[in-house]
Amino acid sequence: MDIKATDIKTLREKTGAGMMDCKKALVEAEGDFAAAEKLLREWGMAGVEKRSGRATNEGRVFVLETGKAISLVEIVCETDFVAKNADFIAAGDKIAAKAFEMKADGPNETLEAMVKDIAVVIKENIALKRVRYFTAALGEYLHSYSHGEGKIVVVVKASSSSGDAFASETVKTFVHDTALHIAAFSPMFLDQSKPDATWVEEQKEIFAKQVELDEKLKSKPAKVVEGILAGKLKKLMSEVCLLDQPFVRDEKMSVATALAAAKKESGFDFSIVDYYYIKVGEAA
Secondary structure, three states, X not given: OOOOHHHHHHHHHHHOOOHHHHHHHHHHOOOOXXXXXXXXXXXXXXXXHHHOOOOOOEEEEEEEEOOOEEEEEEEEEOOHHHHOOHHHHHHHHHHHHHHHHHOOOOOOHHHHHHHHHHHHHHOOOOEEEEEEEEEOOOOEEEEEEEEOOOOEEEEEEEEEOOOOHHHOHXXXXXXXXXXXXXXXXXXXXXXXXXXXXXXXXXXXXHHHHHHHHOHXXXXXXXXXXXXXXXXXXXXXXXXXXXXHOEEOOEEEEEHHHHXXXXXXXXXXXXXXXXXXXXXXXOOO
16 A cells, blocks of 8 residues: 555654654554554554563653642653653653642552653653652742752752741742752751651661670770760761751751751741652662
């Protein structure tokens, strides 16, 4: 059957499939455009299934933010080349918009189907990994920061009893700098009240074992050993708790000290109450 080049071109533009695949589909569909498009989708989905076992360590986190809500959608792929592809990015933005509209706080069938459509066109293993939705209540403020073309995204939530606090440039700058800090140092906890007792006990056991294996330390008096163990735990907390870490803008002060300075400068009492850190490819 004679297939017009213009039909092949039109089908290619609509589906994103290769020229030869479009011609083959039109021939098999005997020129029926809708049937050819269906065939391409069927073939494409078969390709997606074949590629589903390939590693997806690249990708991008897409962000949609308004004043009181933020949607994050992590879409992973095989190569950095695809993560920077204009079609991949455009599709990801649409999926983030849909997730925002749905207030989705986890993957769902609608979003999964949209991601599969990208995989059909791009022909690489592409998957929806994480979907999060954040909202700010009265007196709260949300801010997102994206680093490295969406490789790392941070959401920070701040709170204040004053409705004017988050109109302050000093306050907004501090919240933004806190997001930068989290992106750089990926703390495990907000403050020392957050680790659960089991986690703390596990760390103590690790430190106790380290002391036991250290010939110089295990012979010291019990009170000295207790002091050493307490010091080790305190040092660990300063490394893993956001408010205790040396501040990214001035390592001579902790984040908590920098927060106190921002409060004094702005004249507003506010606090960092929560955060979320996501890095492409890392375990959810």
